[in-house]
Amino acid sequence: MPHPTDTYVAAIDQGTTSSRCIIFDRNGAIVAVDQREHRQIFPKPGWVEHDATEIWSKVQAVVAGALAKAGLRADQLTALGITNQRETTVLWDRRTGKPVHNAIVWQDTRTSGLCEELGGEVGQDRFRDTTGLPLASYFSGPKAAWLLDHVPGLRRRAEMGEIAFGTIDSWLIWNLTGGTDGGVHVTDVTNAGRTLLMDLRTLQWDTSILSAMGLPEAMLPEIRSSAEVYGTAVGQLAGVPVASALGDQQAAVFGQTCYGVGEAKNTYGTGSFLLLNTGDRPVPSKSGLLTTMGYRLGGERPVYCLEGSIAITGALVQWFRDQLGIIRSADEIEPLAASVDDNGGAYIVPAFSGLFAPYWRSDARGVITGLTRYVTKAHLARAVLEATSWQTREVVDAMYQDSGVRISTLKVDGGMTANGLLMQHQADVLGVPVIRPVVAETTCLGAAYAAGLATGAWQDLDELRAHWKRDAEWTPRMSEEERTREYGNWRMAVERSFGWHREGQRAEDS
Numbered sequence: 001m002p003h004p005t006d007t008y009v010a011a012i013d014q015g016t017t018s019s020r021c022i023i024f025d026r027n028g029a030i031v032a033v034d035q036r037e038h039r040q041i042f043p044k045p046g047w048v049e050h051d052a053t054e055i056w057s058k059v060q061a062v063v064a065g066a067l068a069k070a071g072l073r074a075d076q077l078t079a080l081g082i083t084n085q086r087e088t089t090v091l092w093d094r095r096t097g098k099p100v101h102n103a104i105v106w107q108d109t110r111t112s113g114l115c116e117e118l119g120g121e122v123g124q125d126r127f128r129d130t131t132g133l134p135l136a137s138y139f140s141g142p143k144a145a146w147l148l149d150h151v152p153g154l155r156r157r158a159e160m161g162e163i164a165f166g167t168i169d170s171w172l173i174w175n176l177t178g179g180t181d182g183g184v185h186v187t188d189v190t191n192a193g194r195t196l197l198m199d200l201r202t203l204q205w206d207t208s209i210l211s212a213m214g215l216p217e218a219m220l221p222e223i224r225s226s227a228e229v230y231g232t233a234v235g236q237l238a239g240v241p242v243a244s245a246l247g248d249q250q251a252a253v254f255g256q257t258c259y260g261v262g263e264a265k266n267t268y269g270t271g272s273f274l275l276l277n278t279g280d281r282p283v284p285s286k287s288g289l290l291t292t293m294g295y296r297l298g299g300e301r302p303v304y305c306l307e308g309s310i311a312i313t314g315a316l317v318q319w320f321r322d323q324l325g326i327i328r329s330a331d332e333i334e335p336l337a338a339s340v341d342d343n344g345g346a347y348i349v350p351a352f353s354g355l356f357a358p359y360w361r362s363d364a365r366g367v368i369t370g371l372t373r374y375v376t377k378a379h380l381a382r383a384v385l386e387a388t389s390w391q392t393r394e395v396v397d398a399m400y401q402d403s404g405v406r407i408s409t410l411k412v413d414g415g416m417t418a419n420g421l422l423m424q425h426q427a428d429v430l431g432v433p434v435i436r437p438v439v440a441e442t443t444c445l446g447a448a449y450a451a452g453l454a455t456g457a458w459q460d461l462d463e464l465r466a467h468w469k470r471d472a473e474w475t476p477r478m479s480e481e482e483r484t485r486e487y488g489n490w491r492m493a494v495e496r497s498f499g500w501h502r503e504g505q506r507a508e509d510s
Contacts, residue, residue: 007457008072010240011081011447012059014168015248016088016105016270019058021066022444023077026457028467030439031072034065041102046109046353049102052090055168056175064236074237079229080176081244081451083251083443084168086194089143091154091219092171094164097180101151103168104143107271107311109353111142112362118142118212124360127209132193132200132282132291134360138309140167141196145213161218167191169245170221176242177231184231187221188245189302193293198223200282200291203302225296226250227450244450248443249273250295253305255446256411256437257468259461264399264407266392267443268416271356272313274395275305278403287398288358297453306402308357308395312350312366313388314416319352320384326377334419337381344379345370347493348387355497358398365500369493388416389426390490396430409433413442420474428478429487438469 007026012019020035036058041049067074087106092099104110115135119126124134133139144165148155157163164174169191174183192198192205197215199206205220224230229241246254249267253275256265261279266272275294282291282304294303314330321327327336349355351364368380400406409432416422417436427434439445452458478486 007078008076009079009448009452009457010077011444013444014084016085019062021062022441023066023070024448032066032070034062036062048105048108050105052099052103052171074240077240078457079243079451079455080240081447082169082172083246083248083447086247087138087140088168089140090166090171091147092164100154101147106138107353109137111137111146114142130199130206131196133196136360139196141213144215158219159216163219165219166221173230173242176233178234185221186224186230188224188226189296190226190247190250190293192223225298227297227454229454241455243454244447246447249275251443251446252413254295254449255442257465262405265411268313268414270315272310274308276399278304278306283403285402287401288360289398289402306399310391311356312352316350316384316387333381334421336378337385338421340378343382343386344375346375346379346383347490348383349493349497350387351497357395361498363499363501364497367497369496385422386425389429393429409435412436413440423474427474427476431476434474435470436472438471
């Protein structure tokens, strides 16, 4: 049972496939976890939606579950932090509190045509100098514009201030702090920086981009820092300060204590996201990476990152399990892949909804190459895992080209880090050690740390660094010759994925 004088901070991690609540103690150790999945809605090929009302009810359930497992009352929590799937877009009615449409998920590609239109003669880089981002269906602004164009009467209501726009953090904070009865409509710099609407230097909404996308400023949340008290929770968490918000990848940077320039982490989830701390100024990318916010603590100078976003990593294992039925559970893939010495010449490029960094090719689609009669399901299992390592290698190379910073180690977190075969292959193809911390739930931990800093549960970054502990390390075993040869094969496979989808094809007609 918890000790009555201990400090406890809760974090809500609202992810792509599930919501979790984790309660941490003063040492950053996990006291209790509760988790629930929510539905994935696929109305058309390339479209992905969530029911925001279902997400809010699941979040309430996991908060209650975590408190019950910890044997704690809400008034024993010092603070609550929030981390969330980024770019997923919700529009709701301020008066009723109801979403006007399902949330459009970050993976959704319905806005590809709109992004091409917005790019005009300039193309993908039209807003890159201001936002650090290419024009791509990944980001929230075009998703909101699509909703205003396709939900009858919505644009007029938005212009009149009746509609609120937000990423999932905004939706949760609004509901946690009262919803229709005084809910606070805010977002933090890390989430605002993923909308394609925020100026990376001023940290404010850019009116010229809002005008270009036809988005009324009246619907937007106020942009705040990542660690400050936004408001006080009502309901089951009554009285608890809601004190941090960080997009999930930035939260993992914070939880992995990557507070110094040149420190990097990779989170392996549905997709994978590698972030490199570049300090207090944004580094423009010429290599297909995103220039993004790292975090901002209260009134301190913001910290920026370079990010490589990979759309499909863990989701490829899910596809292998659910669509192909080759394995029954995700943890079966490691022994199956380990039953052979290599991939048998097969490579899988999981461009199910295009390729993200460093290519940004929405015309790419998934391919399996190098098939012969020799290839078995075990070789394919290995190719599924290796696809994650090779995509990560491409991002690391791009980061070096942009920043001149060569990573010496890679800190890793997320569900796939339990797969030792994958982690070894990752070390092999990067040629550097891969290190997993004791607390692998670094996304939640980062949100908890930020909330705890804002409320005095922890004093400073040095105190947080002291809590970080190594759990496992994998060192490279692959020869340089083999690494170079295999990488060449991978790049050849990637090129085969280009050009499969063309605008106007019936299968993806929106």
